[in-house]
Amino acid sequence: MAGRLDGKVAIVTGAGSQAEGVGNGKAAAVLFAREGAKVLCVDLMPDRAEETVARIETEGGTASVFQADVSHQADCQAMVAACMQRYGRVDILQNNVGIPSNQSLEEITEEAWDRVMAINVRSMAFAAQAAVPRMREAGGGSIINLSSIAGLRAYPARSLAYTTSKAAIVGLTLALAGQLGQDRIRVNAIAPGQVYTPLIAVRASEESRRRRATSGLIKDEGNAWDIGWAAVFLGSDEARWITGQVLPVDAGITATIPGHVYGPTGSTV
Secondary structure, eight states, rough: OOOOTTOOEEEEEESSSSSOOOHHHHHHOOOOOTTOOEEEESSSSHHHHHHHHHHHHHHTOOOEEEEOOOTTTHHHHHHHHHHHHHHHHEEEEOOOOOOOOOOOOOOOOOOHHHHHHHIIIHHHHHHHHHHHHHHHTTTTTEEEEEEEOOGGGGGOOGGGHHHHHHHHHHHHHHHHHHHHGGGTTTEEEEEEEEEBOOHHHHHHHHHHHHHHHHHHSSSOOOHHHHHHHHHHHOOOOOOGGSEEESHHHHSSSSGGTTTOOOOSSOBBB
């Protein structure tokens, strides 16, 4: 069904892909536009967002670029001001910006910890702070925060700050949902599983890619479009009665028991 977001205006942070291909932010921006929304594509690297806008415009949609470092409060305020100036309202905010971390408890430094928390968590709080007054004016809205299954389950030891930040996004989502429900502003999180995106492609071997693709109950590789379609649903009026929830899009990884083994006849061992 097309037109699920007709008349809406969306801000997508991290709307460009870091390498060739389609990342979560780019997929969401393209799908929002396909469903009728006008989209402000925000990225620290404007050339990345320009690629997203070009694709949207080629398909007949409406979008524009805004450069911002959303870990800073002033940039978030400027982002929303630009959206209001260009499109007159804000209905959807997708907080997509995030960076990985590869330090264990023994290795983590103050600088590394603070950088991950600022980019992965603080950016979402400040973006929401800037967007909420405009959503109130519009009579409601939808905030979609990109967390991860790493925020719901233990993750490899060398990702202390990343795992903590993704769990913090879940807490932020609940806090905002509690504060904003009376304004008809819904706040939900998406927890992607082992999806294959440009961020993963630059550091994954063929074997690790195969292992990730078959790690869930559905033995098929996930991608950014799977995450984007979940965002379309949460941004649409179809989800009008849903807030304060975390939606895993993970092929069922979080529903499985690690190490589960079946016997030769299919019985549990």
